[in-house]
Amino acid sequence: MWRSIKVNVHLAMLFLAPLAVAQSLPEDDGRVHEGVASCASAVCHGRVNEADDETVWLNEYRVWLRQDYHSRAYRTLMTQQSQAIAAKLGLPAAHTADLCLDCHADNVPAERRGARFQIDDGVGCEACHGGAGDWLENHAERGTSHADNIAEGMYPTDQPVARAELCLSCHLGTRDKLATHRIMGAGHPRLSFELETFSVNQPAHYSVDEDYVQRKGKPDTVAIWVSGLAMNAATLFDLLASEAYPGNALFPELSFFQCHACHHGMNDLRWQSDARAPALPPGSVRLNDGPLTVLLPALAVLVPERAEDIAAQLQALHAAAENDPQSLLDTASGISSALGAVAAALADRRFDASLQRSLRRELLASSAADRFGYFTAAEQAFLAIETLSIALGDSESLAPQLDALFEALGSETSYVPDQYAVRARQMLEAL
Helix, strand or coil: CCCCCCCCHHHHHHHCCCCCCCCCCHHHCCCCECCHHHHCCCCCCCCCCCCCCCCCCCCHHHHHHHHCHHHHHHHHCCCHHHHHHHHHCCCCCHHHCHHHHHHHCCCCCHHHECCCCCHHHCCCHHHHHCCHHHCCCHHHCCCCCHHHHHHCCCCCCCCHHHHHHHHHHHHCECCCCECCHHHHHCCCCCCCCCHHHHHHHCCCCCCCCHHHHHHHCCCCHHHHHHHHHHHHHHHHHHHHHHHCCCCCCCCCCHHHECHHHCCCCCCCCCCCCCCCCCCCCCCCCCECCHHHHHHHHHHHHHCHHHHHHHHHHHHHHHHHHHHCHHHHHHHHHHHHHHHHHHHHHHHCCCCCHHHHHHHHHHHHHHHHCCCCCCHHHHHHHHHHHHHHHHHHCCCCCCHHHHHHHHHHHCCCCCCCHHHHHHHHHHHHHHC
């Protein structure tokens, strides 16, 4: 299935350091994108089966083509549902609109498209690994290291923060391409993302073997999860700080708010006082703080004083959302900066079994205390609990409890917080 510790002084100091500037995203790397066909030959990454005597599989193209939904992203734009969304948005067609292509394809400008580039390849190799114009030939030469490839412009997908920024650029958005409330109102599905789970569920086209570890280091699944969660929240609040009130809009951009605060039946009375946002009276539209809500229990284990500070900023943010737009923007920007530094520090952290158990217990305790009142937060919490259980190697023995917790999560239309809390309490007792 995949669905209080003493403060480490070195880690705490890292949290106070500024976030390093990441390499440009592939869509903005300024390099020529040669197209999927440039990688697909049998002497490159298009073999039928894995190579036994090479450092990489060399059948990556076929894995992508046959198993990876990224290869079908453009074709999704041809469906009746996509065309209906485009029509509601006043677009001639989904598969020709930059608004759609920016995430459903490697939509770089015409001057950066090589001779074999095809927009209908969808989210191909270079959409993630960067424009290959500068490194296509020499990256396959004997003696070329991973560091050499990165220096030539390959995107560092092995680095958790960089990978999170890349994935979130579509699975959440950027300042240039955002799944707004208008787009979702036209029929686009709600976006959700969790770095470790999505990484695992994507069909693998590499092995973490001895050679991989020698070239790139051994990945820590818990570090990927928690740093990805921090980047998710950091990106969300960065976008909020920049796009909360686009143009001269009378209303804020509603995609930054909690969908399920409004989208339920009027006879389904859900409001309850929340200790994390006491300034919100009944009838308020709550900001979507799902990723941060789940991150805070983890920070309470790792660096309690930072968790308290960020929690206080979150309360200020919710209060500002009621009546102080400028304070809202300023506070969101401050939270985003703090979380960026958190993500960078956690990506280099190694989590032993004792720390993993503490993190899982804290997340279950928060779940049992009914701290995740909205589906978006409970969804993130469940994925975290399952990730930690898999990392600890006891997910099979805890399968009945994990199954029950997943069943209580249900769907965004059927989620009942009290039931989820009960199942979390039962799992906590089973530990």
